[in-house]
Amino acid sequence: MQPQIPLYLSALANWTQSTLSCQDLRIPVSVEKTAAGEFSRDVYNDEILFALAGRKILVSNTYEMSARLCMPENSEGPHADTLQVLIHGASFNKKMWDSHYKPETYSWVKRMSHEGYPTLAIDLIGSGNSTFPDGLFEVQTQMYVETVHHLVQQLRKGEVGGRVWNKIVLVGFSIGGMMGTSLAQQYPDDFDALVLHAISWDISWIYPAFLSGLQAPARDIDPEKWGHISPLYQTQSTREGRRVACFAGSYEEGAVEWDWHTRDFDTLGAAITFTYHLVEAHEYSGPVFLGLGDEDSTFCGGRVCREQGYAVYKKFPKASAHDLKMYKETGHLILYHHSGQALIADTLAFLDTHGF
Numbered sequence: 001m002q003p004q005i006p007l008y009l010s011a012l013a014n015w016t017q018s019t020l021s022c023q024d025l026r027i028p029v030s031v032e033k034t035a036a037g038e039f040s041r042d043v044y045n046d047e048i049l050f051a052l053a054g055r056k057i058l059v060s061n062t063y064e065m066s067a068r069l070c071m072p073e074n075s076e077g078p079h080a081d082t083l084q085v086l087i088h089g090a091s092f093n094k095k096m097w098d099s100h101y102k103p104e105t106y107s108w109v110k111r112m113s114h115e116g117y118p119t120l121a122i123d124l125i126g127s128g129n130s131t132f133p134d135g136l137f138e139v140q141t142q143m144y145v146e147t148v149h150h151l152v153q154q155l156r157k158g159e160v161g162g163r164v165w166n167k168i169v170l171v172g173f174s175i176g177g178m179m180g181t182s183l184a185q186q187y188p189d190d191f192d193a194l195v196l197h198a199i200s201w202d203i204s205w206i207y208p209a210f211l212s213g214l215q216a217p218a219r220d221i222d223p224e225k226w227g228h229i230s231p232l233y234q235t236q237s238t239r240e241g242r243r244v245a246c247f248a249g250s251y252e253e254g255a256v257e258w259d260w261h262t263r264d265f266d267t268l269g270a271a272i273t274f275t276y277h278l279v280e281a282h283e284y285s286g287p288v289f290l291g292l293g294d295e296d297s298t299f300c301g302g303r304v305c306r307e308q309g310y311a312v313y314k315k316f317p318k319a320s321a322h323d324l325k326m327y328k329e330t331g332h333l334i335l336y337h338h339s340g341q342a343l344i345a346d347t348l349a350f351l352d353t354h355g356f
Helices: 046-053 108-114 141-157 175-186 206-212 239-246 253-261 268-277 308-315 340-353
Strands: 020-031 061-072 082-087 119-122 167-173 193-197 215-217 233-236 288-293 322-327
Touching: 020 108, 020 141, 046 268, 061 108, 061 141, 082 108, 082 141, 082 175, 108 119, 108 340, 119 141, 141 167, 141 175, 141 268, 167 175, 175 193, 175 268, 193 340, 233 239, 239 253, 288 308, 288 340, 308 322, 322 340
Parallel strands: 082 119, 082 167, 167 193, 193 288, 288 322
Antiparallel strands: 020 061, 061 119, 215 233
16 A cells, blocks of 8 residues: 655645746835834934834835735636735745745745745845835834735735735735734734744743844844945844754754845844734734744744644634644744645645635
């Protein structure tokens, strides 16, 4: 008797031969100041911290968001009208979704394209090829929320790529998943479904994990490459620090190397503010998926993740469905572990079940 091959592995045989059409976009996104008073780093005071903690926007501005829109070969398939908006984590960029190292294993974009899903992978402001404004007053988590909200409004109106999107799914990793909870609270109609990776609402270990990653100003780590960037932009200074932050359990070294060479930046503003966005989305009524590695150092520290993920039921009390998956021998960056294929398969099953 032949052993049964898991569905997610049997699907790999032909999908790498699929073709997809991608275009790089520069999308203008704007925010409006909501904080009272004027702010300057020349005269720092606690009103700045209070405004950031209150999820306020400190500066009105318009930015350019870099994005990559990829359309599947089959434009008439059952999923062709569902756009996945892919939101990376802190110290990542949109490259995390389309690995060039073993893309047949680690590229979310290529696999989703084969399954018939269009994807829009974005660089958050202050990351990748997007605008790099002030790393404290501007590049903070509420600004991420507002700029993604503005992006979604444009997608709904057909102002991005010339197509109106009626079904939009957020796929958010780490701080991208935190933003998903905050968007669902503040703008519950923006996304029709939420796919959240590598978050929980247990913040006990977040800042110790952040410190253990050994982050430092990017321009001090590599002056030749990043010397022009403000010291408010930071990243991991060593491979081992990055490994501690992102990997545990079962993974391969090639994935670690790809992640190391494509790592991006966090900012002081985002580091101060992201925990304020692990909130309860009272009015969100769509389905929500949560995937969490059982050795996620950010959300479980020295413990094995056990009950942390179950908070998803409480935090989305009106969601039409909750789907929680825990992945064994898996750290923070689930997609780049051996369990990454299971994460993809579980996401596909979740979307198909709920009509996306």
